Amino acid sequence: MAIKRAQLKQQKQDALAARQPVLSMPEGGEWITAARKDAAGRLDAMGLPIRRDEYWKYTRPDAFTSAAPEAAALADDAGAQVFEGVDVLTVVFRDGAFDADASDALALDGVEISRLADAAQADIHWAKDIYGALETAGQDPVERPLAALNTAYATDGLVIRATGAAAKPIHVVYERSSDTSDVVLHHVIKVEEGASVTLLETGAAGARANTVTEVTVADTAAFHHVRSQGRDQERQLLTHMFARLGSESTFKSFTLTPNGKMTRNECIMELTGDDAIAHVAGALMADGKDVHQDDTIFITHDAVNCESRQVFKKVLSNGATGVFQGKILVKQGAQKTDGYQISQSLLLDEDSQFLAKPELEIYADDVACSHGSTSGAIDEDALYYLRARGIPHRKAQDLMVLAFLAEAVDEIESEELREAILRRIRLWLDLEDDL
Amino acid sequence: MATLDDEIREGVDRETVETVRAMGGTYKYGWDTDIEMEYAPKGVNPDIVRLISEKNGEPEWMTEWRLSAFERWEQMEEPDWAMVTYPEINFQDQYYYARPKSFETKPKSLDEVDPKLLATYEKLGIPLKEQMILAGVEGAEDMPAEGRKVAVDAVFDSVSVGTTFQSELKKAGVIFCSISEAIKEHPELVKKYLGSVVPASDNFYATLNSAVFSDGSFVYIPPGVRCPMELSTYFRINAENTGQFERTLIIADKGSYVSYLEGCTAPQRDTAQLHAAVVEIIIEEDAEVKYSTVQNWFPGDEEGKGGIYNFVTKRADCRGDRAKIMWTQVETGSAVTWKYPSCILRGNESQGEFYSIAIANNMQQADTGTKMIHLGKDTKSRIVSKGISAGQAQNTYRGAVTMHPKAKNGRNYTQCDSLLIGDQCGAHTVPYIEVRNNSARVEHEATTSKVDDDQLFYCRQRGMDEEEAVALVVNGFCKEVLQALPMEFAMEAQQLVAISLEGSVG
Numbered sequence: 001m002a003i004k005r006a007q008l009k010q011q012k013q014d015a016l017a018a019r020q021p022v023l024s025m026p027e028g029g030e031w032i033t034a035a036r037k038d039a040a041g042r043l044d045a046m047g048l049p050i051r052r053d054e055y056w057k058y059t060r061p062d063a064f065t066s067a068a069p070e071a072a073a074l075a076d077d078a079g080a081q082v083f084e085g086v087d088v089l090t091v092v093f094r095d096g097a098f099d100a101d102a103s104d105a106l107a108l109d110g111v112e113i114s115r116l117a118d119a120a121q122a123d124i125h126w127a128k129d130i131y132g133a134l135e136t137a138g139q140d141p142v143e144r145p146l147a148a149l150n151t152a153y154a155t156d157g158l159v160i161r162a163t164g165a166a167a168k169p170i171h172v173v174y175e176r177s178s179d180t181s182d183v184v185l186h187h188v189i190k191v192e193e194g195a196s197v198t199l200l201e202t203g204a205a206g207a208r209a210n211t212v213t214e215v216t217v218a219d220t221a222a223f224h225h226v227r228s229q230g231r232d233q234e235r236q237l238l239t240h241m242f243a244r245l246g247s248e249s250t251f252k253s254f255t256l257t258p259n260g261k262m263t264r265n266e267c268i269m270e271l272t273g274d275d276a277i278a279h280v281a282g283a284l285m286a287d288g289k290d291v292h293q294d295d296t297i298f299i300t301h302d303a304v305n306c307e308s309r310q311v312f313k314k315v316l317s318n319g320a321t322g323v324f325q326g327k328i329l330v331k332q333g334a335q336k337t338d339g340y341q342i343s344q345s346l347l348l349d350e351d352s353q354f355l356a357k358p359e360l361e362i363y364a365d366d367v368a369c370s371h372g373s374t375s376g377a378i379d380e381d382a383l384y385y386l387r388a389r390g391i392p393h394r395k396a397q398d399l400m401v402l403a404f405l406a407e408a409v410d411e412i413e414s415e416e417l418r419e420a421i422l423r424r425i426r427l428w429l430d431l432e433d434d435l
Numbered sequence: 436m437a438t439l440d441d442e443i444r445e446g447v448d449r450e451t452v453e454t455v456r457a458m459g460g461t462y463k464y465g466w467d468t469d470i471e472m473e474y475a476p477k478g479v480n481p482d483i484v485r486l487i488s489e490k491n492g493e494p495e496w497m498t499e500w501r502l503s504a505f506e507r508w509e510q511m512e513e514p515d516w517a518m519v520t521y522p523e524i525n526f527q528d529q530y531y532y533a534r535p536k537s538f539e540t541k542p543k544s545l546d547e548v549d550p551k552l553l554a555t556y557e558k559l560g561i562p563l564k565e566q567m568i569l570a571g572v573e574g575a576e577d578m579p580a581e582g583r584k585v586a587v588d589a590v591f592d593s594v595s596v597g598t599t600f601q602s603e604l605k606k607a608g609v610i611f612c613s614i615s616e617a618i619k620e621h622p623e624l625v626k627k628y629l630g631s632v633v634p635a636s637d638n639f640y641a642t643l644n645s646a647v648f649s650d651g652s653f654v655y656i657p658p659g660v661r662c663p664m665e666l667s668t669y670f671r672i673n674a675e676n677t678g679q680f681e682r683t684l685i686i687a688d689k690g691s692y693v694s695y696l697e698g699c700t701a702p703q704r705d706t707a708q709l710h711a712a713v714v715e716i717i718i719e720e721d722a723e724v725k726y727s728t729v730q731n732w733f734p735g736d737e738e739g740k741g742g743i744y745n746f747v748t749k750r751a752d753c754r755g756d757r758a759k760i761m762w763t764q765v766e767t768g769s770a771v772t773w774k775y776p777s778c779i780l781r782g783n784e785s786q787g788e789f790y791s792i793a794i795a796n797n798m799q800q801a802d803t804g805t806k807m808i809h810l811g812k813d814t815k816s817r818i819v820s821k822g823i824s825a826g827q828a829q830n831t832y833r834g835a836v837t838m839h840p841k842a843k844n845g846r847n848y849t850q851c852d853s854l855l856i857g858d859q860c861g862a863h864t865v866p867y868i869e870v871r872n873n874s875a876r877v878e879h880e881a882t883t884s885k886v887d888d889d890q891l892f893y894c895r896q897r898g899m900d901e902e903e904a905v906a907l908v909v910n911g912f913c914k915e916v917l918q919a920l921p922m923e924f925a926m927e928a929q930q931l932v933a934i935s936l937e938g939s940v941g
Contacts, residue, residue: 004512054516057867332858347873350840356868361518362883365855369883373868376876 012047742770
């Protein structure tokens with residue numbers, strides 16, 4: 001018997017009722033208290049996602065809606081050193097708490113940077129125009145209650161304003177030493193006209209983490225984002241990236257997900273200025289039947305002559321699940337849009353699965369939009385070619401996996417960062433010594 | 436160097452272009468037949484369900500089946516996930532049963548049928564006489580007749596008017612009759628297969644149909660028989676404020692083959708009318724079914740007034756190994772279309788194909804696509820969908836490809852292309868891809884673009900006006916699907932493609 005809509009609504013409210021009591025709204029100044037209360041109101045109206053939600057068709061939201069996180073054993077090699085050797089400004093959050101000793105001083109040429117917890121103490125702050133505002137806009141046409149939950153209850157994060165070219169990348173390192181930490185962090189980034197900044201993120205923020213990043217990229221500004229989500233087998237991670245792009249601005253984001261019990265990365269971008277460029281890419285190395293990873297992308301074209309590009313590559317083995325939900329929405333009048341999307345998966349064994357929903361919704365006629373999605377086993381002919389040249393089976397397969405993932409890694413603009421990611425993938429594939 | 440004439444011959448028949456010129460952009464089948472009708476009271480309830488069952492002279496088990504479906508339907512909610520919007524339908528404010536008065540006692544043969552009805556089909560181009568070719572398709576007269584026979588079951592509002600070539604088909608062992616007749620004459624077959632592909636509680640509209648379907652077609656092809664002619668059903672809605680709920684059941688037994696055509700039209704009316712049909716196809720080992728539809732229900736006027744709400748559930752079940760189904764549809768009519776002809780690929784090495792052209796102009800909305808459910812080993816499927824939007828129309832491709840863990844070596848290829856004509860319309864693609872085993876290979880491609888300026892320029896330069904040029908380019912865009920249609924339909928479809936886009940440019 002089909003469940004009625006009223007029942008579904010009730011189930012969402014029940015899910016919220018189970019989660020809410022363990023949350024408490026932090027104390028803060030006037031601006032942030034108002035934003036938090038608004039978010040709590042949105043959350044009350046929506047409830048929390050349930051399994052029957054169309055937007056959670058392929059990923060069970062339970063991990064993020066339960067009152068307490070499942071205990072997650074600590075990982076030996078979380079891979080926080082992905083960007084070793086790259087000159088960065090390091091900021092460390094350990095189980096959601098700012099680690100002053102491990103962090104560099106929050107000062108960088110071309111950038112104002114502070115903790116959200118500090119900015120929240122003021123009664124007025126520039127972040128007011130962004131904090132929760134992009135998340136609110138991102139609730140339509142699809143509800144994202146867990147992002148509203150984050151806005152209402154986030155305890156800390158970074159508040160970054162780039163006014164010029166940032167002298168070096170800001171590297172947020174998430175460490176965890178607890179197997180039960182439940183982390184809610186919220187970052188706000190404002191890239192002013194003509195400015196540019198690169199944000200790097202590594203590690204798993206907690207046993208369970210819910211992070212939101214809101215980014216506005218003003219006209220002609222550029223924002224680059226590269227992250228590696230930690231080779232941390234048991235952590236559960238939900239991220240939202242909300243971005244709004246001005247004219248001739250650039251936004252490029254790349255994510256490497258090496259395992260993790262549960263990962264859902266949502267990226268919601270709105271191209272509001274003409275000639276903007278938005279690229280988002282991801283590479284997944286998922287090994288094990290407990291591993292579930294989901295990339296959910298929503299790109300709205302609301303200006304002329306913009307370009308958006310999505311490149312997602314997933315390698316799935318030993319019963320892992322990879323999910324891709326990507327949508328390009330071209331609004332009326334957003335002519336000359338160039339929208340491209342590709343999602344591909346490599347299934348290394350019988351039990352792994354790939355679930356995809358690549359969507360186009362287009363209301364302008366002078367556009368070129370396309371999406372492609374493929375899924376299948378490793379190419380036997382190519383494997384044979386390598387083996388015929390004396391390369392052992394295992395290594396031949398790893399080489400092909402590397403080549404497959406490299407197509408997503410290639411989307412990273414900076415050569416130094418691209419190499420850092422590739423080096424890490426090679427290391428995890430045990431190819432480092434030979435190449 | 437190709438001349439213009441060669442160009443036209445290659446891509447599209449010259450007649451298509453000429454027909455566009457002749458048609459003047461009006462719906463060709465918008466007239467109605469003035470005939471005395473008999474209605475069941477408005478609305479739907481258990482009494483109406485019983486009444487329909489009684490009018491059809493059904494046995495008790497059928498009545499019970501309908502009533503249990505109705506009970507379930509009352510518990511269900513109308514689906515709201517499709518990208519279509521329409522005013523709320525008042526299911527109690529329409530007739531569920533309408534038949535010509537003259538059918539009080541069912542005519543024994545076509546000779547006894549009211550001449551007005553026969554004239555209706557004549558005018559629609561479907562003369563209900565046993566002729567060598569399906570006339571009415573312009574150009575068909577010029578084609579060599581060579582035994583191209585098409586048997587027709589004509590459905591007028593709630594009843595089947597008659598079925599041609601029945602005796603000749605009987606000789607081959609083929610049963611082709613109205614479903615109401617089948618329930619009486621072949622209850623064992625109906626009992627066995629009805630609801631076995633689309634269960635009575637499948638979805639809101641299918642469940643409603645299960646409760647109130649009034650007529651439709653029934654086909655049984657015995658083992659090893661290649662149906663000697665093409666079979667077709669022609670659906671005509673005539674009465675006002677009346678919903679049409681027809682049910683089609685096709686069974687292709689082991690090693691058999693049939694090609695089935697379906698056509699539909701309705702008069703031009705101010706108020707929208709509901710059409711909720713169910714088509715079930717069962718394909719046994721080594722059997723093959725081709726099902727082709729040219730859907731040309733009244734699409735509503737330019738302001739979106741009136742038109743048919745076409746909410747249809749079509750599904751084929753490839754039960755046996757090496758069973759094969761091919762769906763081809765040309766969707767040009769209806770104000771709102773909600774239709775997903777699907778394939779359950781249960782037998783090993785079974786195959787499903789889906790070819791679709793969906794054209795939405797003016798205020799039309801179409802949400803259509805397919806489901807390919809791969810369950811058996813070495814199953815293959817192919818989807819080619821061409822969506823065209825013009826005016827202020829919205830056109831959505833919605834489809835699913837599922838490879839179950841046991842569907843080893845399953846293959847799917849999907850291509851869906853959308854074409855936009857004008858900046859007020861929308862084209863959307865919503866595919867679901869579920870791959871649950873690694874020996875399966877799934878490929879999906881989708882593109883959205885506008886009519887290519889260079890191609891238009893090329894045509895215009897050769898003296899075609901803009902509308903002709905667009906029609907030509909669109910026919911080229913649809914070529915892959917048009918080629919999958921049986922010949923008669925292909926020609927009709929080409930013309931329809933052009934006609935449906937009337938007024939969309941300039």
